[in-house]
Amino acid sequence: MSNNTPCYHCGLPAEKDSPYKATVLGQPRVLCCLGCQSVAEAIVDNGLENYYQFRTEPAAKGESEILETLDKLAVYDDPALQEDFVYQEGKHNQIQLTVEGITCAACGWLIEKQLSRVQGISQVAVNVAERRAMVTWEPDNIALSGILKALKRIGYKALPFQPDQHEASYLTEQKQFLKKVGLAGLMTMQVMMLMTGLYFDLFGSIEAETRQYFYWVALVLTTPVVLYSGSTFYLGAIKAISARTVNMDVPVTIAIFGTYIAGLKATLLQTGEVYFESICMFIFLLLLSRYLEHRSRHQATQISANMMQYIPVTAHRLEPNGQLSDCLAKHLQTDDTVIVKSGETIPVDGEILEGVSAIDESMLTGEFEPVTKQAGHVVYGGTVNQQSTLTIKVKQPLKHALVNQIIRLQSSAMANKPKVAQMADTFSSYFVSAVLVISAATFAFWYWQGNEDAFWIAIAVLVATCPCALGLATPSALTCAMARLNKQGVLLKRADALEQLTTIDTIALDKTGTLTAGQFSLQQVHVANGYTEEQVLQVAASLESRSEHPISKAFTHDNLLNVSEFEVTAGGGISGVVSGQQWCMGSASFTGVSPNSIAPNANVFLTNGDHCVAAFLVSDSLKPDTAATLEALADKQIVLLSGDNQHNVDAIAQTLPIQQALGGLTPEQKYQHVQALQAKGHKVLMLGDGINDAPVLASADVSLAVGNATDVARNAADVVLLSESLSTVPPLLKLAQQTRTKIRQNILWAVGYNLLILPFAVSGLLLPWMAVIGMSLSSIIVVTNSTRLLK
Template identity: 45%
Template sequence: MTIHCFHCDEPVPSGLDLSVTINQKVQPMCCIGCQAVAQTIVDNGLTDYYKFRTEPANKGEVLVPEQLNKHKLLDDEALQNEFIHQDGDIKESILTVDNISCAACAWLIEMKISKLDGVKQINVNATTQRATVKWFDDQIKLSDILSAIDAIGYHALPFKASTAEELNQQQSKAFIKRLGISGILMMQVMMIAIGLYFGAFSDMSEHNLTYLRWASLILSLPIVTYGAFPFYTGAINALRARRLSMDVPVSIAISLAYTASVWATATRQGEVYFESVSMFTFLLLIGKFLEFRARNRAAQVSANLLKLMPLSATVLQDGQPKLIAAKKLAVHDQVIIKPGETIPADGLIVHGSSQINEAMLSGEQKPVTKTQGEKVFAGTINGDGNITISVTSLMSDSFLSQLIRLSEAAQSYKPKLAQFSDKIAQYFVALILVMASITALYWGQHMPSEAFWITLSVLVATCPCALSLATPTALTCATTKLNRSGIMIKSAHVMEAMPQIDLYAFDKTGTLTTGDFTISQVVLFDSPYTEKELLPIIASAEAYSEHPIAKAFHSYFDSQTEVDKVEIVAGCGVNAQYKGQQLTIGKASWILSQTIDNTHEQSHRDASCLVLLNGRLISAIYLTDTIREDAVTLLSSLKSAHCKTLLLSGDNQAGCQQVIDTLPLDEAHSQLTAKDKMAQLTEKQKQYKVAMVGDGINDTPVFSAAHLSIAMGSGADIAKHGADVILLNNKLGSIATLLDVATRTKKIIRQNYMWAFGYNAIVLPLAMSGHITPYLAVIGMSASSILVVTNSLRLLK
């Protein structure tokens, strides 16, 4: 019986025994090349490739060098669909980067990769250990970027929830292993040190003294090599790139202490400090581990979101259901979703209705009723009904994928204060080394026996780790908190700009009001259609619009009633053709400017929308809308914060009057076009920092002009409007939450910097003057970093 290669399906030569374990099953391979490629696919967590492929792979080439070809594999378009978003010529991906120990590592990677030809932008978040990179695919490949990251001592792979979790577990196990070995050996070294100290007072024989010193040397060797290895690699990577990082003074301190002790042991002259350097390294590792755990807790939101994406989907092909990989779904595919299943892609419901749990997007646990024609999002959970959806976007372009990318971008943003601190940190490390040299020279002349340890204390106590953690940990925690509350930060400057806003401009429909319109009255003028006939025609035309008013007609939609040549006129209405007749539906002022029929103009100028058929007015439709429950509370709280409020509405005066009478607005304007809104906004910006709050559908020009823009709800594709913030939970009161979190974040970042700068300003003279021992130096440095991270974690509460 002929055995075929699992990778390429070619026959396996007789007597050849090559295999790879794929999905917990040993599979045969026909050559070293196929074995290497298959193993690479397994190592990169891409085994779904084998589960859902439609034909065997090409025969593999021998991987030399292996790591380079591992990266080359990721240039395969079929594999990239899962983790790369493409916008024209630009590709974007989130990478998980191993070995990042501090903000200096992130800065180093950014500096090196941004200089590569074809790389448009890279942002590295030291807290989440992820990088968001954009590049021109015709100039540089992903494999080249990954190889460049490898070349400076780090290892990167496309971010997947499963691999990110595995990486965190591996790092946690490595930390615990280093801590365990270092701690056990440190205790042994300390026991020997007691004998050495005792021997100093009891005239221990030279033979026994030498024996104990050599025993300490051997026991402490794994501590200063294996235990302290992360500090050395961090320092070497920085020096190779001709930069200084926080690991440099720490590595110098450990190396000097151990080397001096080895010399004293070998020459039998001077003192040994094996117990001190062992404890010193162990305490450093404890500090690093606690910092890692704290950062890891703040970095879980994106990974948790990605876990929501299902692996498979049931597609209708030729009328029959077929199970395929969710990542292979194409636009317009018809997908069956049963009760309790996770929706695998963004789409429109074409059949059925159900309760959809959108808590992962909005933070709201109450299910939302979705019916035919309404949009659903990947990662949300179907409730009690069977539905069929038509896919509207690929997995990499889904709302959830966009949310994750934008969240990473917001967390990676560096405010001006953070950029300033990064520059200071570089010079501060250099200052530490200079001060340590001066300290060594001074104490070497005045008290040689203490010079070494005082210098060591200076190197360790003043390490600016807290300085580098001050901003990224706070931003990560703040973004995580907002995401949990259903608030999506799309633009990086939001957290910095929000506390400065002193005027909030609001749209009316769908913003201060719910936007859930209901038809209260339909008036017909010489119409060839009855009300029952006309409403389905209007519903078919309005189905192409995203405006809140269009939703009022959804319940009248009839798939048998078809319109064509539909044109959406932004801010005005809809043009369409029905059975060869020109149909126009829109706001009264726009409709009346197009008709010469003035018979009903005065009596129905206040109608919500008017309908023209072949240029003649045939109907006036009145809609009712309700003011949001939290609108009064929000506006009142803004007033108490000394912020001005402004209504900018395109609706008529009658439609705005209820809002003006009910809500405590400082100023209100109605019947505004987009151009009028822009003029009002520009005028106000001469005196105020302005935030524009709207529904994100017809407000794009105004959004782009405002200092900050906030869009309501998740109905519109977040890539199609220019909002800086999206309230996924559709709650107006979330603006108060956003303001509170942004204000607290700014306060906590300042606290972090005050502590970091204050600590170093106090500890440097104390260390140089010999008032801080190495033990206190280690404890102080570790406590300083942990305090900054813990202070940032308060934002999660």
């Protein structure tokens, strides 16, 4: 006798004593897994239990697309449901949406233009390549459901971005593409065979009735291609016209229906030309180019778009009573304790409490060498524990995990389009209007001249000059470039940073934590009269125990003293009251000490009141790849800006290809120096890692935070390295140059092709089928050229 019973949610077999249960419609229900339990509880909590009464079949396993199931957009206004995907940015809310129906750059332009007019929406950034939109809005003025409705009104269906649903959406669109391309390709072969035979008289002298019969057969074969396969373009044109604008689909739609109606008329009246093979070939090749673009976009973006696939669904939570329980990873909260066994994936960002193991962080940094981590070290969700069991304390929920922040950063990056992209978008919209005007003028001229092919010449102009390739020129290259950077562990927070990197001629560097490894050790201790080394080290270690600066790890003591009124001065030092006395510890300028008076080579000073009690020499070692990286950047002017004393700065600068090295600088002085460089016309790339680097990072033309940077530095930077290594900086600059070259090549090709083909089309030398091939090949060449950036 079976011990299984159907899962109440999805209908799949579930054990009768399954631990997964939920109370639905007043009765306990048996469920098969955590996924179904989570969805059932969400439906009940939101008062939507009627779904189970009126559904006609079991739900898909683990599905949580309540929007499609119940067709109620208002459900997304529930704060509990928004917790998973809405982020608060001050008085604004921000969300990533998966948008279905995006086919080309014109769709992105249309969505941005229309949503920006909606009151309450502050910013809209559409990433056409990933079929996603980042929307920032004021919750007091508009609800999330209002945003989804606004998108629906212009013909686009949107859902909060979730990696698995986003992937399912892509597969659905891919199937639709394949069906439409397959039908168009099959019919094109049949129609081409018939019409080619007629054009070149391959069938010999045939009677008019037989010729007319072939026309009717071609019409029947062409009709489903026009009505089904070509529907993608008509929907795009309707969306644009309903929004009182034009896009690339408008001339395509006019060309298809113009040619089809003319062929239908000629077939019915048995007079005139028919170009059914041109219609089929036009739709087939245009669909083929868009399908190839669709696939290449997916290949380029799946690295970042699907990073959440590395996060496990469940986690082993250690309960207060010492028992282990399985729970959903997204339900873990700050300060929860989880157990991660050997070979398992770490579910969320956290700090190791117990255990030592090698962690594979390649999905974040692109470096496949495992990193050894132990108690006190931070680990990230999605990385793999390779050796022994770890006990980890959760630092933040899954929603705010690093891997989730990466996805948001990549989407936000597309909000700041490079100038060349803005110019291409503007030019493309004007160019479509120009194509329509030129086509109409061409028809009028040849009709006035009495040319019986005036209509077909105008159609050739519409087809040949369709600016699809121009619309793809910039976004396809940027998407591929950002995907390649993701593989290397480099995140762009602004897409236009790539463009600015090509103009950089000066690189400014912080020393500690950027050039050096941040592994400080205490080399020398100088103690003033009246104090012992044991005393000053105890006070120093007590103060530094409250500091997060890397230098604090150089000071340790077994018996720490209580510290009160502790304060941190960014770029200066720390202060506090120890044993009833005021102590300060930090740089010479912060403590007011003259280094020469106690120890010329010291770089950290301890004062009690107005008296210098001790001076310390704390040293750090260069990162292994620092010298090789700076050698690769030898064509740039390299400037070292450090808060360390000039003696230590000079010692490091002598071993590296650095043109200028300045020490003893406060954050304000670093900022002023970069401003001075910019005033002289230099374009500055600033590399830093600490809180004190935030002002200068924000002021540089492009700023870069290394992998061990503080959160403040990461927030101020335009580019973030996930690895502590600087070795990715030269490839970053090289790829920026390559991307600019590809964009220029794409735009030059797209514009050059249109300008070259236009005279042939207007003069009547270009037949419609020739225009079809030329236009399609132009788009395919642009996409193919961009994908070379992935290699």
